[in-house]
Amino acid sequence: xxxxxxxxxxxxxxxxxxxxxxxxxxxxxxxxxxxxxxxxxxxxxxxxxxxxxxxxxxxxxxxxxxxxxxxxxxxxxxxxxxxxxxxxxxxxxxxxxxxxxxxxxxxxxxxxxxxxxxxxxxxxxxxxxxxxxxxxxxxxxxxxxxxxxxxxxxxxxxxxxxxxxxxxxxxxxxxxxxxxxxxxxxxxxxxxxxxxxxxxxxxxxxxxxxxxxxxxxxxxxxxxxxxxxxxxxxxxxxxxxxxxxxxxxxxxxxxxxxxxxxxxxxxxxxxxxxxxxxxxxxxxxxxxxxxxxxxxxxxxxxxxxxxxxxxxxxxxxxxxxxxxxxxxxxxxxxxxxxxxxxxxxxxxxxxxxxxxxxxxxxxxxxxxxxxxxxxxxxxxxxxxxxxxxxxxxxxxxxxxxxxxxxxxxxxxxxxxxxxxxxxxxxxxxxxxxxxxxxxxxxxxxxxxxxxxxxxxxxxxxxxxx
Amino acid sequence: xxxxxxxxxxxxxxxxxxxxxxxxxxxxxxxxxxxxxxxxxxxxxxxxxxxxxxxxxxxxxxxxxxxxxxxxxxxxxxxxxxxxxxxxxxxxxxxxxxxxxxxxxxxxxxxxxxxxxxxxxxxxxxxxxxxxxxxxxxxxxxxxxxxxxxxxxxxxxxxxxxxxxxxxxxxxxxxxxxxxxxxxxxxxxxxxxxxxxxxxxxxxxxxxxxxxxxxxxxxxxxxxxxxxxxxxxxxxxxxxxxxxxxxxxxxxxxxxxxxxxxxxxxxxxxxxxxxxxxxxxxxxxxxxxxxxxxxxxxxxxxxxxxxxxxxxxxxxxxxxxxxxxxxxxxxxxxxxxxxxxxxxxxxxxxxxxxxxxxxxxxxxxxxxxxxxxxxxxxxxxxxxxxxxxxxxxxxxxxxxxxxxxxxxxxxxxxxxxxxxxxxxxxx
Numbered sequence: 001x002x003x004x005x006x007x008x009x010x011x012x013x014x015x016x017x018x019x020x021x022x023x024x025x026x027x028x029x030x031x032x033x034x035x036x037x038x039x040x041x042x043x044x045x046x047x048x049x050x051x052x053x054x055x056x057x058x059x060x061x062x063x064x065x066x067x068x069x070x071x072x073x074x075x076x077x078x079x080x081x082x083x084x085x086x087x088x089x090x091x092x093x094x095x096x097x098x099x100x101x102x103x104x105x106x107x108x109x110x111x112x113x114x115x116x117x118x119x120x121x122x123x124x125x126x127x128x129x130x131x132x133x134x135x136x137x138x139x140x141x142x143x144x145x146x147x148x149x150x151x152x153x154x155x156x157x158x159x160x161x162x163x164x165x166x167x168x169x170x171x172x173x174x175x176x177x178x179x180x181x182x183x184x185x186x187x188x189x190x191x192x193x194x195x196x197x198x199x200x201x202x203x204x205x206x207x208x209x210x211x212x213x214x215x216x217x218x219x220x221x222x223x224x225x226x227x228x229x230x231x232x233x234x235x236x237x238x239x240x241x242x243x244x245x246x247x248x249x250x251x252x253x254x255x256x257x258x259x260x261x262x263x264x265x266x267x268x269x270x271x272x273x274x275x276x277x278x279x280x281x282x283x284x285x286x287x288x289x290x291x292x293x294x295x296x297x298x299x300x301x302x303x304x305x306x307x308x309x310x311x312x313x314x315x316x317x318x319x320x321x322x323x324x325x326x327x328x329x330x331x332x333x334x335x336x337x338x339x340x341x342x343x344x345x346x347x348x349x350x351x352x353x354x355x356x357x358x359x360x361x362x363x364x365x366x367x368x369x370x371x372x373x374x375x376x377x378x379x380x381x382x383x384x385x386x387x388x389x390x391x392x393x394x395x396x397x398x399x400x401x402x403x404x405x406x407x408x409x410x411x412x413x414x415x416x417x418x419x420x421x422x423x424x425x426x427x428x429x430x431x432x433x434x435x436x437x438x439x440x441x442x443x444x445x446x447x448x449x450x451x452x453x454x455x456x457x458x459x460x461x462x463x464x465x
Numbered sequence: 466x467x468x469x470x471x472x473x474x475x476x477x478x479x480x481x482x483x484x485x486x487x488x489x490x491x492x493x494x495x496x497x498x499x500x501x502x503x504x505x506x507x508x509x510x511x512x513x514x515x516x517x518x519x520x521x522x523x524x525x526x527x528x529x530x531x532x533x534x535x536x537x538x539x540x541x542x543x544x545x546x547x548x549x550x551x552x553x554x555x556x557x558x559x560x561x562x563x564x565x566x567x568x569x570x571x572x573x574x575x576x577x578x579x580x581x582x583x584x585x586x587x588x589x590x591x592x593x594x595x596x597x598x599x600x601x602x603x604x605x606x607x608x609x610x611x612x613x614x615x616x617x618x619x620x621x622x623x624x625x626x627x628x629x630x631x632x633x634x635x636x637x638x639x640x641x642x643x644x645x646x647x648x649x650x651x652x653x654x655x656x657x658x659x660x661x662x663x664x665x666x667x668x669x670x671x672x673x674x675x676x677x678x679x680x681x682x683x684x685x686x687x688x689x690x691x692x693x694x695x696x697x698x699x700x701x702x703x704x705x706x707x708x709x710x711x712x713x714x715x716x717x718x719x720x721x722x723x724x725x726x727x728x729x730x731x732x733x734x735x736x737x738x739x740x741x742x743x744x745x746x747x748x749x750x751x752x753x754x755x756x757x758x759x760x761x762x763x764x765x766x767x768x769x770x771x772x773x774x775x776x777x778x779x780x781x782x783x784x785x786x787x788x789x790x791x792x793x794x795x796x797x798x799x800x801x802x803x804x805x806x807x808x809x810x811x812x813x814x815x816x817x818x819x820x821x822x823x824x825x826x827x828x829x830x831x832x833x834x835x836x837x838x839x840x841x842x843x844x845x846x847x848x849x850x851x852x853x854x855x856x857x858x859x860x861x862x863x864x865x866x867x868x869x870x871x872x873x874x875x876x877x878x879x880x881x882x883x884x885x886x887x888x889x890x891x892x
Contacts, residue, residue, distance in 0.1 A: 001703075006707060006710060007702065010500075010504055042699075188483075190486070191489045194490060405728065407728065408728070433488070441493075442493070445493075449500075449716070450720065451716075453707060453710060453713035453716040454716045
């Protein structure tokens with residue numbers, strides 16, 4: 001169930017809100033949220049609820065043992081147990097087939113060696129997000145930065161909280177620790193939550209989904225021409241931003257409706273003036289997680305220049321793989337790792353820093369687009385085709401299959417481009433609970449709902465059966 | 466440390482006073498509640514979602530009819546325009562295509578089907594099951610025309626927008642008649658023949674339900690309800706959601722109007738052509754998309770298997786099942802379509818229908834392929850479909866009923882009845 005689905009907006013959310021505020025006593029609110037979050041998760045596949053529960057139990061138990069451990073050795077042992085369990089589950093479900101197929105391909109170079117079976121496991125939705133959240137909990141307890149959760153239901157609520165369960169932001173336990181004990185519910189928070197949710201929905205449904213067909217056409221084309229390839233790559237660059245940041249805004253808005261405050265996840269990333277700056281602004285909850293729990297433990301920049309470059313590269317490579325079990329994601333991570341290392345190597349002496357700010361921003365945007373080429377391509381063949389198109393090796397070429405309402409999509413592409421370079425972040429817009437703002441947000445809500453319904457509906461009525 | 470949450474926005478709202486925030490939230494909540502109420506109300510009232518969720522185990526009785534103790538009837542008011550011209554956002558644009566659809570009055574049985582009340586205890590010589598083609602009409606529906614043609618008392622378990630399998634599944638599970646008629650017709654249109662649709666059907670559950678009902682000794686009139694759990698699975702509900710939403714309907718309609726005004730584009734659901742003899746004619750965009758996608762290689766095996774099992778079940782219960790392969794309007798008037806679409810339909814739907822007719826015959830399943838007869842009649846100048854609707858008109862219904870009865874007579878499937886109309890075009 002996605003936030004931008006009828007099931008969520010017209011069934012699940014009203015039910016959860018009604019239960020939370022009207023039906024359930026205050027003491028039972030976390031239990032209600034947890035139950036609803038499991039129902040939300042089960043909507044994809046109920047079998048994976050067991051996995052979510054397992055992760056919750058293991059980390060709750062391990063967290064208590066880490067905190068209670070009398071010797072550093074014992075504390076470290078329980079931390080290792082928790083991390084092994086979390087990474088084991090994540091690795092098995094997400095990366096087993098990738099590892100096995102890669103091993104088999106390598107073994108194929110030496111006939112008569114071995115062949116690992118492929119399990120074709122269904123990937124539990126959101127496993128990467130909740131695993132990272134659960135890991136941060138035990139690590140922070142080990143570091144003495146948080147205390148273990150007092151009640152199991154609080155911790156279960158934190159791990160499974162549906163607004164951020166499947167697509168982030170990655171909320172660390174220390175950000176919610178106090179809120180799980182006591183948090184304020186107010187009309188102010190609810191108002192801000194509604195505004196953020198509506199803006200996020202509009203970003204996702206009107207902009208991201210409106211631009212998507214242009215990207216799909218280019219990446220699905222056998223030999224995209226120069227114009228089609230650049231348009232498609234630009235479209236994807238904008239699509240992924242509006243899609244992800246819109247979803248994050250919705251998550252944060254939903255959190256506010258239940259009294260929670262989540263961290264900011266996007267800060268106008270395409271206004272960045274360098275790749276380092278880009279990663280301070282893009283998926284902030286992930287980049288800070290990687291910095292705090294991977295880059296710094298690896299040594300950060302404290303062990304010499306060479307080690308720093310390696311740490312940057314390794315962190316980004318693993319960060320790329322976190323996005324999905326594909327070598328294309330690893331390539332995307334490695335690409336960013338190399339760019340970060342190169343920027344670190346050049347320091348402030350690079351030519352880019354001497355250029356005017358718009359040039360820096362434009363160049364960084366182009367570098368980010370290069371990364372999205374790898375990120376969006378299902379395999380190296382698609383990436384190569386698109387790269388040929390971008391370099392003009394396919395000529396101007398045809399645009400591929402005609403896109404329905406292409407003019408509208410093109411207009412949205414232009415609008416999106418203007419917005420990413422000139423507009424404020426959603427959380428910076430000066431919204432107030434006034435009549436004009438209320439009318440504007442309602443109009444945006446109607447428009448988003450209409451676009452969502454038009455796109456999701458099939459006139460083939462009885463396919464419902 | 467991650468950045469704190471949205472300090473600007475929360476602070477700004479907090480600085481505006483409790484009353485304004487409260488009003489802001491309440492306005493939103495009220496609008497949302499209204500949308501919810503409208504969508505859910507119409508979902509059950511208009512789209513009758515409940516019919517997919519729960520079924521009657523046995524002919525329990527139409528509440529209205531049972532309460533009043535007298536038969537109900539359905540009145541189809543006279544009107545201009547059909548389901549295709551309804552896709553036009555503006556009435557005046559539809560005018561050239563619209564036809565006059567006469568008023569028709571149908572009886573309504575205890576299950577809401579167009580049969581005499583009560584239907585459960587009657588003895589029928591034939592029955593029809595299927596979706597909108599079975600109940601669409603000019604002045605009469607196909608079961609009524611067949612009854613006239615054959616002289617057999619005929620009941621109809623067709624329901625609009627129910628799809629090809631829901632009604633036959635409902636019939637098998639609930640056994641709404643005390644005695645099964647010796648003859649059952651099951652209408653399948655070319656668009657119905659998507660292999661995926663057939664493979665999704667819970668046949669085992671249908672047959673198990675029928676066994677349960679039989680074991681309980683109350684194959685009919687048991688007055689129970691049973692929730693169809695399979696219809697409540699998230700995947701099924703997600704599939705049903707957008708198609709049973711009044712808001713989605715209005716959104717589509719509004720978007721159609723915007724496209725027409727702003728981009729000068731027709732609604733995607735319809736295409737138009739000028740027939741030299743019949744005049745301007747509308748076609749269903751969804752059919753133009755789906756029919757070329759059908760392939761014998763991909764779709765036929767699953768359909769043959771499913772239809773075969775259903776036919777076997779009827780045979781075990783002493784009923785001869787006759788599958789009516791009903792052509793779509795787009796198949797009959799292929800010559801009016803652009804060459805690419807025409808080729809697509811020939812290679813898709815036409816090829817699949819031929820393969821199915823042969824495959825079903827080879828399996829021993831009684832099959833009437835109406836495509837050749839319809840094509841011939843259309844070539845001879847008979848308009849068989851409403852120009853503004855996807856369904857057949859009176860002429861189409863009469864031809865189909867005649868072909869069905871002709872098959873029955875030729876294969877000696879019915880003991881009673883008359884041979885009026887069989888094998889000739891006269892009525």
